[in-house]
Amino acid sequence: MGSLDTNPMAFSALPNDKAAFEPLNPEDVRAYLHKAVDFISDYYTNVESMPVLPNVKPGYLQDELSASPTSEAMLVTLVAARDAALRRSGSVGVADLPRLTVYAADQTHSTFFKACRLAGFDPANIRSIPTGSETDYGLDPTKLLEIMQADTDAGLVPTYVCATVGTTSSNAVDPVGAVADVAALFNVWVHVDAAYAGSACICPEFRHHLDGVERVDSISMSPHKWLLTCLDCTCLYVRDAHRLSDSLETNPEYLKNDATDSGEVTDLKDMQVGVGRRFRGLKLWMVMRTYGTAKLQEHIRSDVAMAKMFEDFVRADDRFEVVVPRNFALVCFRIKATGAMTEEDADEANRVLMENLNKTGKAYLAHTVVGDRFVLRFAVGSSLQEERHVRSAWDLIKKTTSSIMD
Amino acid sequence: MGSLDTNPMAFSALPNDKAAFEPLNPEDVRAYLHKAVDFISDYYTNVESMPVLPNVKPGYLQDELSASPTSEAMLVTLVAARDAALRRSGSVGVADLPRLTVYAADQTHSTFFKACRLAGFDPANIRSIPTGSETDYGLDPTKLLEIMQADTDAGLVPTYVCATVGTTSSNAVDPVGAVADVAALFNVWVHVDAAYAGSACICPEFRHHLDGVERVDSISMSPHKWLLTCLDCTCLYVRDAHRLSDSLETNPEYLKNDATDSGEVTDLKDMQVGVGRRFRGLKLWMVMRTYGTAKLQEHIRSDVAMAKMFEDFVRADDRFEVVVPRNFALVCFRIKATGAMTEEDADEANRVLMENLNKTGKAYLAHTVVGDRFVLRFAVGSSLQEERHVRSAWDLIKKTTSSIMD
Numbered sequence: 001m002g003s004l005d006t007n008p009m010a011f012s013a014l015p016n017d018k019a020a021f022e023p024l025n026p027e028d029v030r031a032y033l034h035k036a037v038d039f040i041s042d043y044y045t046n047v048e049s050m051p052v053l054p055n056v057k058p059g060y061l062q063d064e065l066s067a068s069p070t071s072e073a074m075l076v077t078l079v080a081a082r083d084a085a086l087r088r089s090g091s092v093g094v095a096d097l098p099r100l101t102v103y104a105a106d107q108t109h110s111t112f113f114k115a116c117r118l119a120g121f122d123p124a125n126i127r128s129i130p131t132g133s134e135t136d137y138g139l140d141p142t143k144l145l146e147i148m149q150a151d152t153d154a155g156l157v158p159t160y161v162c163a164t165v166g167t168t169s170s171n172a173v174d175p176v177g178a179v180a181d182v183a184a185l186f187n188v189w190v191h192v193d194a195a196y197a198g199s200a201c202i203c204p205e206f207r208h209h210l211d212g213v214e215r216v217d218s219i220s221m222s223p224h225k226w227l228l229t230c231l232d233c234t235c236l237y238v239r240d241a242h243r244l245s246d247s248l249e250t251n252p253e254y255l256k257n258d259a260t261d262s263g264e265v266t267d268l269k270d271m272q273v274g275v276g277r278r279f280r281g282l283k284l285w286m287v288m289r290t291y292g293t294a295k296l297q298e299h300i301r302s303d304v305a306m307a308k309m310f311e312d313f314v315r316a317d318d319r320f321e322v323v324v325p326r327n328f329a330l331v332c333f334r335i336k337a338t339g340a341m342t343e344e345d346a347d348e349a350n351r352v353l354m355e356n357l358n359k360t361g362k363a364y365l366a367h368t369v370v371g372d373r374f375v376l377r378f379a380v381g382s383s384l385q386e387e388r389h390v391r392s393a394w395d396l397i398k399k400t401t402s403s404i405m406d
Numbered sequence: 407m408g409s410l411d412t413n414p415m416a417f418s419a420l421p422n423d424k425a426a427f428e429p430l431n432p433e434d435v436r437a438y439l440h441k442a443v444d445f446i447s448d449y450y451t452n453v454e455s456m457p458v459l460p461n462v463k464p465g466y467l468q469d470e471l472s473a474s475p476t477s478e479a480m481l482v483t484l485v486a487a488r489d490a491a492l493r494r495s496g497s498v499g500v501a502d503l504p505r506l507t508v509y510a511a512d513q514t515h516s517t518f519f520k521a522c523r524l525a526g527f528d529p530a531n532i533r534s535i536p537t538g539s540e541t542d543y544g545l546d547p548t549k550l551l552e553i554m555q556a557d558t559d560a561g562l563v564p565t566y567v568c569a570t571v572g573t574t575s576s577n578a579v580d581p582v583g584a585v586a587d588v589a590a591l592f593n594v595w596v597h598v599d600a601a602y603a604g605s606a607c608i609c610p611e612f613r614h615h616l617d618g619v620e621r622v623d624s625i626s627m628s629p630h631k632w633l634l635t636c637l638d639c640t641c642l643y644v645r646d647a648h649r650l651s652d653s654l655e656t657n658p659e660y661l662k663n664d665a666t667d668s669g670e671v672t673d674l675k676d677m678q679v680g681v682g683r684r685f686r687g688l689k690l691w692m693v694m695r696t697y698g699t700a701k702l703q704e705h706i707r708s709d710v711a712m713a714k715m716f717e718d719f720v721r722a723d724d725r726f727e728v729v730v731p732r733n734f735a736l737v738c739f740r741i742k743a744t745g746a747m748t749e750e751d752a753d754e755a756n757r758v759l760m761e762n763l764n765k766t767g768k769a770y771l772a773h774t775v776v777g778d779r780f781v782l783r784f785a786v787g788s789s790l791q792e793e794r795h796v797r798s799a800w801d802l803i804k805k806t807t808s809s810i811m812d
Contacts, residue, residue, distance in 0.1 A: 024450060026447050026450040026451040027447075027451075029446070029447055029450060030443060030444070030447035033443040033446065033447065034440060034443050037436060037439040037440050037443055038436070040435070040439065041432050041433075041435055041436035041439065044430060044432040044435060044790070045432040045433075047790060051767030051768070052764075052767050052768060052769060052770045053764065053767055053770060055767075069679070069680040069682065070680065071679045071680035071681065072679060072680070075524065075679060079523070079524050082526070093504060093528035093529060093530045093531070094503060094504050094526055094527070094528045094529075095504050095528075097500060097503060097504070097526060098499060098500050098501050098503070109658070109681075110656035110657070110658040110661070110681070111656070111680060111681050113656065114654060114656050114679070115679070117485070117653065117654075118481065118485050118524070118525065118654075118679065119524065119525070119526055120488070120500055120503055120525060120526020120527075121500070121526075122499035122500045122501075123499060123500075124499050125499070168658075168660055169658070169659070169660050231682060231684055232682060232684060247523065248520060248523075248524075250516035250517070250519065250520050251516070252515070252516040252574075252575070253575070253773070253774050253775040254574055254575050254772060254773070254774045254783070255516070273475070273477045273478060273481060273517075273520070273521070273524065273679075274475040274476065274477035274478070274517060275477065275515075275516070275517050276475065276637060276638060278637055278638060358458075358459065361457030361458050361459055361461075362457070362458060363458060364458045364459060366660060367659070367660070368659050368660045369659040377660070384450070384453060
């Protein structure tokens with residue numbers, strides 16, 4: 001079997017290192033994909049000449065990444081934390097499960113609350129902690145401490161807290177270190193969901209958002225969100241992988257093999273829901289080897305710069321307001337209530353602006369509700385997005401706003 | 407945007423309808439893939455000329471398939487059954503969860519027992535029902551009835567039973583109709599796991615294995631196992647989809663949209679663990695449109711015929727025995743204990759045979775343990791497998807056996 005060029009230099013050989021970074025240049029894509037097709041077809045043509053088993057030692061491709069959807073990362077860590085809490089509390093089977101409690105800010109992705117229900121936590125014990133503009137919609141550790149203490153006093157067992165770095169709704173950041181400090185008082189598992197903003201943390205200037213991460217139990221991030229990787233690919237890092245396999249290990253006869261039995265390889269089936277898995281780590285590895293750190297950082301910084309530019313446009317136009325300070329490449333803004341306009345009128349104006357804009361087929365805005373207000377979300381992140389697209393989207397927003405405000 | 411030819415006739419235009427069916431003919435693969443690459447590259451080249459939103463009504467591509475791994479199909483149906491049982495029992499939150507019980511034959515895939523633990527069922531309430539050669543390792547409905555009755559008498563709440571059509575270990579078939587009849591007495595959710603053998607049921611002659619399926623609550627099958635579809639793709643049919651969404655629905659502001667609110671489309675996020683999903687239904691649709699029913703049936707029948715041929719080889723050689731009657735394209739066989747050889751000696755001989763054979767790099771056998779005996783599994787199912795491969799594998803098995811028996 002032939003193999004793709006494994007010389008590291010070959011991977012970073014993008015056509016012109018000096019030109020602006022175009023991660024999805026169509027002609028490069030075409031050339032690479034045709035090459036891949038021939039590789040696959042040659043493989044099938046010559047498959048009979050190859051041994052049934054590869055001539056490599058199990059584990060030679062060291063996979064440091066466990067990659068599956070964010071929802072699964074949350075579910076498996078919730079289950080591990082649940083079972084550890086049951087063991088600590090001396091529960092007979094799941095008898096104490098109705099006493100376990102879990103925590104997250106109200107801005108946390110809905111998939112967290114669903115994963116809690118899947119894992120059997122009592123819906124009444126899933127705490128959604130209110131946030132407000134005073135913390136820029138991040139989790140308030142003082143509130144977290146009060147609620148965990150009250151639960152403990154009531155005979156409940158705090159088990160798991162999810163802190164988000166870059167919420168879906170508004171890119172809010174929960175204070176990871178402070179959350180970890182509170183959780184440590186109650187022996188609670190801390191999971192950090194950095195699905196989106198984790199990609200930004202490849203740049204040193206964004207890494208402070210993860211301060212304290214060395215004290216958490218697990219963290220997940222999804223390169224398919226913002227790191228040029230196809231859906232789906234989520235990385236899950238767990239401080240102690242045995243805490244996952246304690247809950248998720250199975251050992252049927254037909255899967256027994258020397259490499260697993262001897263501990264020579266880590267059997268990822270024991271850290272996930274299913275048994276089979278696609279080799280999602282490969283596509284992330286290809287992205288990293290193709291572009292390299294510098295190009296990937298350029299990609300993130302370029303998106304953030306475009307979002308910053310859009311934010312400046314919004315601030316310079318007094319019909320609008322930026323509702324939540326921008327942390328990454330999402331701008332949460334709205335037509336503001338001015339003059340005789342009530343906040344409710346402004347909500348309606350923003351809803352009409354969004355609908356009219358989306359009808360043009362030239363741009364697409366999604367919305368959220370933050371602090372009871374209808375808010376528009378302008379997200380930069382498409383691989384093909386350039387500054388001119390942001391400028392023309394802003395022109396369209398201004399024009400559409402004028403047409404509905406007059 | 408251009409589109410692939412949507413004329414149904416164009417899809418079945420395999421090069422030569424009279425020739426033997428070669429689903430992965432390398433030169434066809436090469437041609438199709440190069441065409442697909444140009445389609446993708448042209449799309450990116452022309453992406454700016456296209457509207458941001460497609461000009462189609464939501465739901466125009468009616469997706470009747472919910473497709474995710476088998477483990478997820480089990481998990482979401484277990485959770486739906488769990489929550490329904492809790493509601494029926496008048497449980498306050500999950501207070502009654504420690505009373506719920508689940509059932510499956512001991513031959514059921516390990517992923518079922520893991521999914522039960524994920525969903526919070528008490529490990530002591532997960533019943534693995536022993537099977538034996540008297541039912542060809544299928545679930546005995548009389549035993550199921552006895553155990554469910556005993557549990558009910560003990561104040562427990564039977565909740566879910568998983569029946570398998572074609573177990574991983576030996577392709578055993580649980581009697582679907584009889585299991586459904588027993589389950590109905592206790593208002594228990596019946597799930598059928600036909601991950602592998604469900605594909606065979608596209609042929610009328612295998613469909614009797616599903617008799618009674620009209621009385622179950624859910625069934626899953628995985629076209630990636632045996633229907634020429636890439637990993638991963640699992641189809642889950644549920645009698646009443648609302649029973650899934652009752653447990654799995656979420657409704658965050660940033661996902662609200664008119665098409666879902668009006669009921670114009672079914673939001674599949676409410677029937678699965680995560681929110682995002684790959685369009686797995688598309689690849690299955692492409693397989694069905696490319697090959698058509700007749701070619702897919704030919705593919706199944708050809709694999710079964712090859713397995714039958716191998717089974718005949720085994721039966722004709724008195725050094726071997728077929729351990730479990732063959733139902734589909736898996737033959738479970740072993741060197742039998744003859745003369746002074748004990749069953750333990752035979753176990754060891756089979757282990758050595760497997761190891762020596764796998765070392766050749768020319769064939770690969772996996773094993774299982776059935777009725778306490780070490781058994782070899784010869785599976786036909788690779789897309790590229792032909793009769794000559796089966797013949798040469800058998801020759802190799804005979805030769806290797808002779809070398810270790812002498």
